Amino acid sequence: MSPLYARIEQALRTRLAAAAAGDPLPSEPALAAEFGVARMTVRAALDRLAADGLVERVPGRGTFARPRPEPRPAGTLMSFHDQVRSWGQVPSSRVVEAGLRPATADERAALRLASREQVVAIVRVRLAGPVPLALEHACFPPHLAHLLELDLRSESLHRALRERGLSPTLGSSRLTAEAAGPHAGPLEVPANEPLLVETRLIVDQRAEPLERTVSRYVGSRYALQLTFDVEARP
Template sequence: MTPRSIPRHQAVERHLRSRIAGLRPGDAIESDAELTALFDVSRMTVRQAAQRLADEGLIYRVPGVGTFVAEPKVHRDMARLRSFTEEMDRRGAVAGSRILTAGIRTGSNDEAAALHLPPGSKVVHVRRLRLADGKPIAIEDVVLPMSCSAVLTEDLEHSSLHDALRALGEQPTSASGTLVAVNAGPEDAELLEVAPGTALLVEERLIVNQEGHPLEKTQTRYAGDEFVFHIALAR
């Protein structure tokens, strides 16, 4: 019997999380009726617990058929500034990268303005295919001021760019940005191993350092069916 001190929907949710951890994508889990009987709760309580897991992308429900374990997605907390490597560590995945571009070039007008540089300034550009457990899930374009050019000597396929920046005395401190949906073009589709036209989420971020100075302008194109973004709002 579930301890009375634990809200019933939380007890059901804990049970389902435990079950999911031992199952594979596509495996069925208990029906609403079975969970109702097991925990001696209402169907509304069961559905409340199941819906939380469905919202997180852990399960999916087929009306009239059952509830099944979903293919795991990568979750991103929009309220916290974390590197890709840190996000993967939190989710129990191994972060990796494939370098697509790493070098110095002339920045665009938008990049120079974002980083508070004179027009025509040189910038550091690092473009990587980001991997989770070896699976491509994002294309990341990072532009940095030339004061950060030493990051190009680091092994950015196996280590964190933010760790490299911290070693230079640059602390990524806060960020602002936007998130929009686009369709994958031919290059996106090839790199992310999805069909052309697949929905992508494109995040633009401007990160500032500990002194409030622009440090990093980043565009990341996420495979839309692989990422779940968590957003917390308060009035």
């Protein structure tokens, strides 16, 4: 059976799904009375909601629903940096790994590399404000090693590429899902948290492979929006 605070958290998530930005939640004493628990248990549930960016806790005033980030249109090539700024939040990254390493078979095929070539590998936790949204494994052809000289905590790689005359122009993605498992720690989620996994290849204006990235998004913090046609049937 899940802990009491987790059940309260889930009940409040359901309420927040129908709430408008700025709507107040009941006070801690009111929630404690409603669920028949101690205030400490309610506080643990609210802390988890705040960590996910769903509520804002204002000392002396209470807890309020935060605006929900707009989902990313799946058919749009938008950098994480630009997307988070469009939400009115500050993007940043926590660097896990950065350097040259041997390419895997999948990376060689995607980036059209020779068998002994290396890739520029950059692994970062991507954050909106203080909230981790994704664990991103990006790799680039070895001639782009200058990317390692950037401030990978705050700079946009796509912006740096454009400044070098390389325009991320076209991309293709494959979407899967998995539990957080070994990636739970960097994302600050339980091991059974659902993740949306996007494997993406981007090419430049000459149709040359530019970037292969595997991004693992926390399912409760990130969404994609799909627009599709309905196939006509005779």
